[in-house]
Amino acid sequence: MIDTHYTRCYSLALPDLKYGNRTNPDPGCRGVSLGKIISFDDKAVSSREKQAKISRRRKIMAVRQVFQCSNCAFKCEKCGTQIDPVDSNDNRQQPNLRVPYSFCDACTEEYIDYIERLKGQGDDECYWHNDAWIDAWRNWIDYQGSLDTYLKSKEFQQLLQEIKQTGREE
Numbered sequence: 001m002i003d004t005h006y007t008r009c010y011s012l013a014l015p016d017l018k019y020g021n022r023t024n025p026d027p028g029c030r031g032v033s034l035g036k037i038i039s040f041d042d043k044a045v046s047s048r049e050k051q052a053k054i055s056r057r058r059k060i061m062a063v064r065q066v067f068q069c070s071n072c073a074f075k076c077e078k079c080g081t082q083i084d085p086v087d088s089n090d091n092r093q094q095p096n097l098r099v100p101y102s103f104c105d106a107c108t109e110e111y112i113d114y115i116e117r118l119k120g121q122g123d124d125e126c127y128w129h130n131d132a133w134i135d136a137w138r139n140w141i142d143y144q145g146s147l148d149t150y151l152k153s154k155e156f157q158q159l160l161q162e163i164k165q166t167g168r169e170e
Contacts, residue, residue, distance in 0.1 A: 056166060059159055076104035078111075078140060101144070110137070 076083050081104040099111055113129055114137045116122040122129065150156055 056163075059163055063159060063163060073102060075102075076107050077101045077144070078103060078107040081106075 074082060074084075078101070083102070083104045099108055101107075101111070103111060110129075113122050113126060114134065117129060117134060
């Protein structure tokens, strides 16, 4: 059933030559003026613009999160401790071993021990470096590989391009 009062009030809110104004003359209505009626076209454009802003903000946050959390040269990639990249590279115990990550001194030592244990060696005094510890390191390294694969994916590259494009337009 159609609400006749609602229909009557809003149909009377249209300009009426008989009354010479744009206010609804029906005393039962709230006096809706045309100035308060929202254009559907304007509302649709406003809604699309709002959605585009939200989408852009989500895209920027996705990129920012990946780069802030994983590619800071002044943070240990494993534990997040502040480091001086120059000092941590100079203090490595074994110059022959290539450490592919930016680690603090403690994580560098653990990584070296991890590699040594994979070779069947390692520091026997560190009894807590057990199978579960080796598994934790393996999982962390696998995670780093997954992140690298994600960063190289065509979808992430497309996201970067979109952000660059919209950044130039603004």
